[in-house]
Amino acid sequence: SLIMERLPLHPGDKVVDVGSGPGFFSFKLAQRVGPEGRVYALDTKDSHVEYLNGLVKKWGLTNIQSSVSSAEGFEIAEPGSADMVFMCSLYHIIYAVSSQKERDGMIASILKALKPGGRFVVEDNGPVERGKLPYHGPYIRQELIRAQLEAYGFVLESAEQIIPQRYLMVFSRGVAAP
Numbered sequence: 001s002l003i004m005e006r007l008p009l010h011p012g013d014k015v016v017d018v019g020s021g022p023g024f025f026s027f028k029l030a031q032r033v034g035p036e037g038r039v040y041a042l043d044t045k046d047s048h049v050e051y052l053n054g055l056v057k058k059w060g061l062t063n064i065q066s067s068v069s070s071a072e073g074f075e076i077a078e079p080g081s082a083d084m085v086f087m088c089s090l091y092h093i094i095y096a097v098s099s100q101k102e103r104d105g106m107i108a109s110i111l112k113a114l115k116p117g118g119r120f121v122v123e124d125n126g127p128v129e130r131g132k133l134p135y136h137g138p139y140i141r142q143e144l145i146r147a148q149l150e151a152y153g154f155v156l157e158s159a160e161q162i163i164p165q166r167y168l169m170v171f172s173r174g175v176a177a178p
Contacts, residue, residue, distance in 0.1 A: 002162050004028055008119050008170060012036040013083040016076055016113050018106075019043060019090035020066065023052040029086065030064050040076045040113075041066035071102045073109030082113040088123040092140035095148060107152045111173060120154060120171040126161070142167055 009015060011034040017026045020041035030039045041064055043049055052066045065077065076082065094103055110120055125139035146156050146169070154171040161167050 003123060003166075003168060004032060006160065006162075006168055007032070007084065007086070007121060009033060009084060014038045014040070014078070014081050016040045016042065016074075016082045016085040016110075018069070018074065018085060018087045018110070020048065020052065021045075022048050023055060023064075023066075025086065025088055026052060026064055026066070027055070027061075030061060033063065035063055037063055039064045040082070042069040042074045044069055044071060070105075071098060072105035074106075074113075075109065076113050079112050080115050082115060082118055084119045084121055085110045085113055086121045086123075089125060091122045091124050091145055092138050095140055095144060096138070107149075111153075114173045116173070118173050119157070120149070120173065122149075122169045122171070123162075123166065124169075125165055126167050129164075139165075142169060145169060 009032050013033045014037060015029050015033060017029055017039055020026045020043045023041060026039050026041040033039060041052055046068055049066050049068050056064050056066065094106055114120065122145055124145070126142060127139050142159055149171055150156065153174040155174040157170045157172050159167060159169045
């Protein structure tokens with residue numbers, strides 16, 4: 001709930017949930033943008049997309065469109081229309097594991113999806129002080145994400161530590177780096 005409160009979203013917005021998994025945030029985002037909005041839920045695993053599609057059908061939702069994407073990027077039905085691209089617990093993989101070609105392709109997809117004034121929101125795991133329980137999974141420092149995304153032309157608007165282990169960073173679409 002803390003994360004959802006802080007997202008720069010409004011009813012009617014279009015949002016891309018990159019790495020949606022089985023849809024935890026996709027469904028919350030769909031509630032937030034309402035029936036006039038649209039959520040593009042993207043994941044590289046067929047099983048996640050199939051599960052999400054099953055729930056969309058079961059619950060009669062019309063504002064979620066899911067599809068399988070690749071590690072090198074994605075496309076949405078209306079390029080240049082997204083108010084926000086959201087990525088939860090995924091940027092550390094793009095930063096640390098992806099090839100340069102995959103990283104460049106993913107960032108190009110994000111830029112292509114966003115409308116002028118759109119936002120790229122990264123929620124990820126951060127390192128914690130000794131003695132504090134880390135969040136499940138790998139982590140990445142905010143400074144690394146900021147440096148890489150600024151090199152791609154994004155501008156950091158805000159960064160907030162949600163809980164000791166998790167942070168939320170909001171970037172605006174700047175001018176693409178050469």
